[in-house]
Each structure stands twice: as C-alpha cells, then as structure tokens.
Amino acid sequence: MVFEVFAIGAAFIFGLLARQVGLPPLVGFLAAGFAIHAAGPMLGMPAKTGPILDYLAHLGVLLLLFIIGLKLKLRQLIEPQVVGGALTHFALSIALYTPLVRLVFTDDWLIALLVGIALGFSSTVLSAKVLEAKREMGSFHGRTAIGILVVQDIVALVVLAVFAGKVPGPWALLIFATPLLRPLLFRMLDAAGHDEVLVLAGMLVSLVIGGVGFDLIGLKGEIGALVMGLLLSTHPKAKELSRALWSLKEVFLIGFFLSIGMAGLPDSDSLLFAVVLGALLPLKGVLFFFLLLAFRLRARSAFLSALSLTAYSEFGLIVAAGIPAAEPFLVPLAIALSVSFVIAAPLNHFAHPMFDRYESALSRFERRTRHPDERPTQLGDADVMIFGMGRTGTASYDSLVESGFHPIGLDADPFIIETHVDEGRNAVFADAEDGNLWNGIRLEGVRAVVLAMDDIEAKLIAARTLRAKGFEGPIVSHALYADHVERITEAGGDETYLTMHQAGRSMARRAMKTLEELDKDALPPRLE
Known part of the structure; x- marks a missing residue:
C-alpha cells in the first residue's frame, strides 16, 4: 500500500507543480514516472x-x-x-x-x-x-x-x-x-x-x-x-x-x-x-x-x-x-x-x-493564392455578428432573424459553417483569434456583436480588438464561469451572462408566469 500511496501522490504533486509553472500536467506525470522508477524498489513496487x-x-x-x-x-x-x-x-x-x-x-x-x-x-x-x-x-x-x-x-x-x-x-x-x-x-x-x-x-x-x-x-x-x-x-x-x-x-x-x-x-x-x-x-x-x-x-x-x-x-x-x-x-x-x-x-x-x-x-513566406478555407471574410449587409455557431450561437442567430435583424455567423470550424450554409443561414469561416480577420474586416454596418464561442481567450481577444477598432455597439457574451464575467467586461463586453445561471432564471420566470396564469384562471368571475 505504501507504493500505491507514493505513486498516486507523486503523480498529483508533480502534475500540480507543472500546472503552477504554466506547463501541462502531462509534463509533471513524466517527471513522476522517473521518480517512481527511482524510488519504486525501495518502496516495494509490485512486479x-x-x-x-x-x-x-x-x-x-x-x-x-x-x-x-x-x-x-x-x-x-x-x-x-x-x-x-x-x-x-x-x-x-x-x-x-x-x-x-x-x-x-x-x-x-x-x-x-x-x-x-x-x-x-x-x-x-x-x-x-x-x-x-x-x-x-x-x-x-x-x-x-x-x-x-x-x-x-x-x-x-x-x-x-x-x-x-x-x-x-x-x-x-x-x-x-x-x-x-x-x-x-x-x-x-x-x-x-x-x-x-x-x-x-x-x-x-x-x-x-x-x-x-x-x-x-x-x-x-x-x-x-x-x-x-x-x-x-x-x-x-x-x-x-x-x-x-x-x-x-x-x-x-x-x-x-x-x-x-x-x-x-x-x-x-x-x-x-x-x-x-x-x-x-x-x-x-x-x-x-x-x-x-x-x-x-x-x-x-x-x-x-x-x-x-x-x-x-x-x-x-x-x-x-x-x-x-x-x-x-x-x-x-x-x-x-x-x-x-x-x-x-x-x-x-x-x-x-x-x-x-x-x-x-x-x-512574407505566404503564397499569393489561398486555400479555399483561408479566404478573407465578407460581412455583406449583416448588422449583427455572432462568433461561435454552436448551440448557443445558432439559437441567437435564429432569434435575431425572427426579430427582423440580418445576422452573420462566424465559426473557426469550416464543417460547422458548411452545415449552417446548407440550412440556409448566413455563415462564414472565421477565427476570432486570427489577426488577419480583423485587419481586413469592415464593421461600418454592424450594430451589435454576440460572443457565443466557448474559449474565454477568444472572447477576450474579440472584445478587445472590436473596441480597439472603434466599434461602439453592444458586445454581448455568455460565460461558463463566474470569474470570466469580470474579465470579459474589462475587455470591452457590455453584457455577460452566466449560461447556467441565466437558464435557471429564465426557467424560474417561466414557472412564475405559468403560476400567475393559473391563479388568474382560478379567481371567481367579477360581479358587475
């Protein structure tokens, strides 16, 4: 049992130390393997x-x-x-x-x-x-x-x-x-x-x-x-x-x-x-x-x-x-x-x-001709940009269309974009962390931006770059963790919603509205 405690402890300690100095834990696990090899015979390592x-x-x-x-x-x-x-x-x-x-x-x-x-x-x-x-x-x-x-x-x-x-x-x-x-x-x-x-x-x-x-x-x-x-x-x-x-x-x-x-x-x-x-x-x-x-x-x-x-x-x-x-x-x-x-x-x-x-x-080493998936992004007549066309971005897109807006969806996965295009959505391949995207993009007709990608770093880069380019419209984002909200706000975001928190609040509002309607139906008719 001593060896098992040492092996698990070594993996945890070395992995934790690697994380603390900015390295992936796997580097610590490699070091733990060397430590286990060196100390294993003294601790009764099973054959x-x-x-x-x-x-x-x-x-x-x-x-x-x-x-x-x-x-x-x-x-x-x-x-x-x-x-x-x-x-x-x-x-x-x-x-x-x-x-x-x-x-x-x-x-x-x-x-x-x-x-x-x-x-x-x-x-x-x-x-x-x-x-x-x-x-x-x-x-x-x-x-x-x-x-x-x-x-x-x-x-x-x-x-x-x-x-x-x-x-x-x-x-x-x-x-x-x-x-x-x-x-x-x-x-x-x-x-x-x-x-x-x-x-x-x-x-x-x-x-x-x-x-x-x-x-x-x-x-x-x-x-x-x-x-x-x-x-x-x-x-x-x-x-x-x-x-x-x-x-x-x-x-x-x-x-x-x-x-x-x-x-x-x-x-x-x-x-x-x-x-x-x-x-x-x-x-x-x-x-x-x-x-x-x-x-x-x-x-x-x-x-x-x-x-x-x-x-x-x-x-x-x-x-x-x-x-x-x-x-x-x-x-x-x-x-x-x-x-x-x-x-x-x-x-x-x-x-x-x-x-x-x-x-x-x-x-300087780039070729003049570009790969089809690497061509510059054109926004057309879009008035809302949505970065990240997963479930959250897609729901935002469809809701904006229903409200009369002309959104454009951007995603770093060409196959996701291809699926949305096949379904009739205005979507293009683009990566928010790509400096070349921001160098060539024109934001004059854009009134709002929705950041629906999962990666916090991509959201921060997008928000900062939008503000640096003079974009004054609202930047709305969702966040998976509470500590991300402040970081996105500091980067230039106007509204940041905790995904699970907002889902719970929305469900509560829906429940209260249903209860109010039930209570209203239960009231006796007013006498004239």
Whole structure:
C-alpha cells in the first residue's frame, strides 16, 4: 500500500507543480514516472506495476483515438495539405534523422532507419491535449494538425506490421466492411440514453469492437478505435459521447505518461541522444511550416498547425517496442520524447502571442493564392455578428432573424459553417483569434456583436480588438464561469451572462408566469 500511496501522490504533486509553472500536467506525470522508477524498489513496487500501467496506457490511447475519430470527418483525412503534408514530412524526416543516427549513435543502417522512422512522427497525445485545452480541435489549423497526425498513425501501424513481420492476413480485408456496422452502432447509441450507459456504449465500441475486434483480424487496435470513431462522427450524440469519455481517457493516459517515465533512468548515451534530438526539434516544426505554406495555407494557420506538431511521438516508442532491432533505443527515445514534451508544451501555450509578435516576418513566406478555407471574410449587409455557431450561437442567430435583424455567423470550424450554409443561414469561416480577420474586416454596418464561442481567450481577444477598432455597439457574451464575467467586461463586453445561471432564471420566470396564469384562471368571475 505504501507504493500505491507514493505513486498516486507523486503523480498529483508533480502534475500540480507543472500546472503552477504554466506547463501541462502531462509534463509533471513524466517527471513522476522517473521518480517512481527511482524510488519504486525501495518502496516495494509490485512486479506487475509496469504491465498494469502499460495496459492502462493502451486503453488511454485507444480512447484518445476514438475521441479524435468522433471529431473528424473522413474527407478531412484526404485533403491535400493533410495527406501531402504528412507523407512529405515523413519522407524528409527519415532522410534527415537516419544518417544522423547512423553517424553518431549506431553502426547499423537498419537500426538507424528504424530510429529515423520513429522520430518522423509527431505526438498525437500532446497535440490532441493541447488543441482540446484551447478548444481548437475544430478550427482549421486544429483539424489540419489532427488529420496529419491520423495519417502519420496509419503509416506507423503499416511500418510496425512490415518490420515486425506482422503483415495483415486476408481477414484484415474486413476493414472495408466496417461501414455496414454503422446502422447498428447508431441504434445502439440512440438506445443508450445520456447517462452511464452512454459511457459504456462508447467503451464497448472503442475498446472491444475497435480495439479487440481489429486485433482479431490482424490489424492494430489503435486503427480500429479510430475507425469506430469515424463511423460515429456523424451521429447526433458524437459530441456528447466525446465529452462523456474525455475524463475517463484522461485517467488512463496518466498511466501512459507514467509508463514513459518508468521506462528507465537515462544513462550518458541516452542523455546525449535526448540533447541532440531536443536541439533538432525546431527543424520538425520549421519543415511542417513551409510544407503547409506550400499547400496554400496562410502563415497563421501553418504556424499554429506546425507548432502543435512539433514534438516526437509516443507511436515512435510503440514502433521501437514492437521491432526487436530497435529495442536498444527504447529508453533513449523515451527520454527524447520527454524532452520534446517539455519544450513543446509551453511553446504551444504561447502560440498565439508568438505568432502575433512575428507575424510580419512569417507572413512574407505566404503564397499569393489561398486555400479555399483561408479566404478573407465578407460581412455583406449583416448588422449583427455572432462568433461561435454552436448551440448557443445558432439559437441567437435564429432569434435575431425572427426579430427582423440580418445576422452573420462566424465559426473557426469550416464543417460547422458548411452545415449552417446548407440550412440556409448566413455563415462564414472565421477565427476570432486570427489577426488577419480583423485587419481586413469592415464593421461600418454592424450594430451589435454576440460572443457565443466557448474559449474565454477568444472572447477576450474579440472584445478587445472590436473596441480597439472603434466599434461602439453592444458586445454581448455568455460565460461558463463566474470569474470570466469580470474579465470579459474589462475587455470591452457590455453584457455577460452566466449560461447556467441565466437558464435557471429564465426557467424560474417561466414557472412564475405559468403560476400567475393559473391563479388568474382560478379567481371567481367579477360581479358587475
């Protein structure tokens, strides 16, 4: 019991310390893994601790890929900047890392090639957590990064199958029959309700049908979890299911980061390997930046996508662990992965301010032609701007239309915009945190602005920028937490409503109005 107390306490303390200095808790969990590895033998660490953590980590990765699949559309994976960016970067990374590893760390070209392949991937776990924390998973740069990561993961699984001698057999062709499961899976989610049964349904689909099912037909469970998520991504409960599973996935992923740290304490060679690769890490991001510019992305989108992809991949460890020839580099790769997380996590935290500071220099590299999703925003005859076209923004839009206004909806997710356009709403792709949006937008005809996005930072940027551009109309916002109200007001907001608080007040007013009508009907008729 002493060891369990120490392990849980170490994870909490190191995670808390990382949060206090502005780093994601996962960096603290990596440090906790090293501490557990060092102190574990003195505290009576059970022999099965490593395998148990590896198992929990595996479940966490499966759930993560399933949740990513829920938030993707299949066509996102076949966009030119996604497929082209992922495959070109992978090939160039191998060409860069393989000779370096061969020259400095090994005499075997095959081992150097395998390590080069492992270093060519980017971290799905780190990128997804960073983008989710900033609520940018559905933004253009967010979905571009996630799409590239998914393509990389598919490539990693193919590499693992080839070099480990686990080439899929004929049963693997059943993957093409998975769309036939969609009607059954849809009916299952419809019947699951909104409570713990929905969570169990998600676990059944991701871990059992996706994870175990794909293992049985000779494919990796990771790709199965992703495919199951993609199949359910168009279901009305996809977003609800993602939220329901998120916390469970977080708990399992703690085991993932602890297991990386517990892979072993570094020796001098491992430290040298990690230092060299840490110094080379910026090249990964620079290469992504210029590749995405080549596919006509604006400098801002290319920079934010590239930065979120600038970390070595946990799938590199999976490749190394699954191929006997690469196993000697497992601990060095784990240390390099940890170092890359420590470097990348704080950089991603300050991604938007960094781009704002260097925008003029980075924008010089943009191509003249733009990606269709990157074209300037035109407001037309709109008199009300609504940022964020989720449920709250959509309700605001429809209510304004009923009152005779001409609103325009703006959202950073092109697929949300496409849905609204198909339904007849005036909606355009735009990101409130994009400085280029504000540089080209004209606000003369706009009388009011509604901030309905979830991200507090996006609301603050929008409010401040609107006031800086001389906008004098009302800025109305909603807030999820009480401490956000004051921040939005200080940024320039006129009215900020606590969503749940206002919903409760509205329900109370409705109840009182109903009671008054009932009381009025119960009064005896007046005598003339």
